[in-house]
Amino acid sequence: MESILENNRKWVKEQRAADPDFFNRLADGQQPKYLFIGCSDSRVPASAITGTGPGEMFVHRNIANMVVHTDFNMLSVLQYAVEVLGVQDIIVCGHYGCGGVAAAASNKQYGLIDGWLTNIRDVIRVHEMEFLRISDEDSRLRRLVELNVIEQVRNLAKTSIIQNARKGAKPPRLHGLVYDIKEGLLTDLKVEDDMISEFNHIYGTSAQKHAAKVLEKETDKPKLTADKPKLTDEKSEKKSSEPSGKNSKPAAK
Numbered sequence: 633m634e635s636i637l638e639n640n641r642k643w644v645k646e647q648r649a650a651d652p653d654f655f656n657r658l659a660d661g662q663q664p665k666y667l668f669i670g671c672s673d674s675r676v677p678a679s680a681i682t683g684t685g686p687g688e689m690f691v692h693r694n695i696a697n698m699v700v701h702t703d704f705n706m707l708s709v710l711q712y713a714v715e716v717l718g719v720q721d722i723i724v725c726g727h728y729g730c731g732g733v734a735a736a737a738s739n740k741q742y743g744l745i746d747g748w749l750t751n752i753r754d755v756i757r758v759h760e761m762e763f764l765r766i767s768d769e770d771s772r773l774r775r776l777v778e779l780n781v782i783e784q785v786r787n788l789a790k791t792s793i794i795q796n797a798r799k800g801a802k803p804p805r806l807h808g809l810v811y812d813i814k815e816g817l818l819t820d821l822k823v824e825d826d827m828i829s830e831f832n833h834i835y836g837t838s839a840q841k842h843a844a845k846v847l848e849k850e851t852d853k854p855k856l857t858a859d860k861p862k863l864t865d866e867k868s869e870k871k872s873s874e875p876s877g878k879n880s881k882p883a884a885k
Contacts, residue, residue: 710791
């Protein structure tokens with residue numbers, strides 16, 4: 633850990649020497665242009681491979697760069713990036729040699745991660761004919777990396793966050809990239825907009841306009857209040873049922 637701290641001090645010193653106001657500007661807030669959804673693999677550092685500096689890129693990483701609709705961590709990052717930060721471009725970046733993709737393509741169990749890998753196996757199911765036609769295993773896994781990126785970009789387009797953003801004046805652009813660790817180069821898969829909207833007739837949604845009216849009607853309804861039960865004095869009730877005095881005669885038989 634000492635080496636980490638020492639590297640940090642060196643980095644701070646270099647930054648201040650090059651730009652004395654560097655950290656003051658960062659402390660004022662962030663206005664990143666990009667959201668980067670990448671793999672957690674330590675060989676794929678988002679800022680390093682894209683040549684971006686601090687404050688330029690908002691980053692979310694997970695195993696195999698997945699966009700899962702039940703992942704509230706990813707969805708929270710996406711919503712904040714789009715609706716608060718106003719990012720201009722959203723990048724899903726996979727990489728060749730991805731361990732998560734390779735694990736999903738195998739027939740083995742790995743434990744807790746198996747549930748996560750099921751989402752990648754769904755990509756295999758959708759593209760099974762193309763996937764099985766590739767005889768070479770390395771080429772098959774490389775293609776699966778690309779297909780996974782394409783499907784995750786599509787998953788982005790399916791979210792209500794992106795669909796609502798597209799109704800605005802400056803909707804974010806969606807991109808699918810693949811990083812080649814051996815070459816150090818990024819490749820744009822050209823996930824065109826018409827490919828993204830291909831299944832819009834199935835996944836496209838719009839906010840229900842009548843929802844606000846329904847809520848308004850509900851709030852305007854008179855509140856129903858149940859009648860309060862009358863409190864009775866058990867002693868008084870018991871006393872009233874008893875004879876009024878000692879000389880009271882019993883009822884005639």
